[in-house]
Amino acid sequence: MSGATGALTADPTWDLLEDDTIVILGRAREYLSGLTDLIEECERDRRFPAEIVRPLVDVGFIRGPIPISDGGLGLTHLQSASLMEEAGRAWASIRTTTNIMTLVAELLSHAGTPDQKKEFLTPLLSGDRLGWFAITEREAGSDAGAVATRAEPLPGGGYRLSGVKSYITNANHGDFGIVLATVDPNLGSRGITAFLVERSDGYRTIEHPHMPVRAVSSCDVELDRVVVGPDRVLGEVGRGLSLAMHGVNGGRLNVSAGCVGIAQACLDASRTHVTTRKQFGKQLAEFQLVQKMVVDIATRTAAARELYRSSARLLDSGIDARVACSMAKYFCAETAVAVATEAVQVHGAIGLTEGHPVERFFRDAREATIPEGTSQMQILQIGRALLGVSALR
Template structure:
């Protein structure tokens, strides 16, 4: 049985058509191969090209540069549908947007005219490089160094946990240009063909294995100052602004994954019979499914409210942190309960819910751990 269509209050007929197109692509191109590619750890670059050709990699960016000109309210619901079919692909779409964000928001007009058509072409794939082996949650402690040499920067250091590491066409890299704490961080655009740029082997993860995650090594990489995004010392502000938007992307990914787990649990409960009737008839099971559905709906409402604030040009950092926190915690709970609904079968690889459970865990970690989200929310409340 096909997954139910989610009732959505979309702002335009174009948005309805866009969600319909997304569901069609997800059904035809993503769902049939997700399990096999995850088991094999295959990075689905061809699938991302298909999404790019359909315009789904560039939705929230300006039309004048090749973007879709869609509000975040619409973009995130597309991202949810993609993640409902295959989380690894949803993560790739979100991270590509995260990598493009610095140029789209802090680049000069000349830089945007030069680079955004490439970034938004549907053929290019980006990576966002902030974390390092010694600086995860403490992002301002990064030590990757960019030293001036004439009209260039020479960049040396290692970036950790980079989605698309070794597979991206461009990297938005946060580097240190002075020792003045977070004020000494500068954003540079590094292209994949740069001499001295390489990646380590992909990390061996418990889930989302089709999403390539690898350390990126910069060994004396020369970057023209014309590829500096923003002024020297503004990189940390750019990084944090990008993460606000990126957290909404991860929230949407989490809702998509949780919805997939709920869909699987409801379908199984209808089909599985015990004591002479479907287990869906038992009140205890119905209550569990009701709680799961409520968490999914609440998480969706929370990310959409934050998206509407962003689209309206209002402050949304706290709401983004709330959405990321709640949606990813909800995904962990819902995928856990989906296994319980399946009983022993849920613990086997014959059903998708064990994979959903393994995939949900990473969402509580990426784009700032959920403990960091609580810090962001708490500080905003008490400042």
């Protein structure tokens, strides 16, 4: 084991990881551990911490999984997901933010033209420009193929975009976004195309405060006849949904790992609480029922970690890992919810107090079963693969 990260390498959950992965994680943990005051302030004020995007990039977030030839670090899926576990453990808002920006970077790296990479990807990977991704609409949630935002082709080339996207992470803070819109509603999902849209193009954002991840915004993006040139099509016309699917496994894996981070944080807090608080003249840790709660948290967290890591290894080996990533997303997200609920119980009233870390873990865990495919969508996809019949429609 490398000694480069000092005492941080003593974490037993890192025991079977490669030395270079431990170095990357150690650097990220060291940076994230210095954010305690910022977390408190941003959670209280619902503030997006734009000032830390560049340092996050510096320790490997966002550019991690991008190939070196495109300005990234060329990390493996296991390494990138492990970074997301660190983010989830420290502050789920950071996991959500970096996950979306990583998706934007991956899609640009995969399908961008050299000019698009220069204009959008390079500044994203240096933390100079922030990006968002918009597929969801009020009437197109789990059913992403129902996207109705219109991209009307213009006679001289280019497109006029009209529609409203919903729940778009950090759109009010971003400089540009990827918008999925249809060039012809009669074509169904085969008309859906990805477009790059810049703030100066004239879209409007409206923030809707939400319960979890308070240092992340959730926005409507209103596109009212926004005109973009033909050079803003990302990938091929009509291939927007397949392009989005390109990032789906990595996105699910990242959420899974972030959930394990939340679960680990719940375990850390619970161990500290039960060994320091006394009732009936004894430490809480001495009561069998309390031990069971902490043991359940630890066991579920360990199982979830193994599942996301094995899915990451499958992805890294090039084997079709769609079902594995769906299983990881389903299991890890539901585990985070269960574990955070148990951690509140371990803490008693103080765990429900605003500003207490466990209250934040509980709110943030609740997010995980909804974006990147709800738990029900994961079940339906796993069921179709296992049983050969679709129960989706």
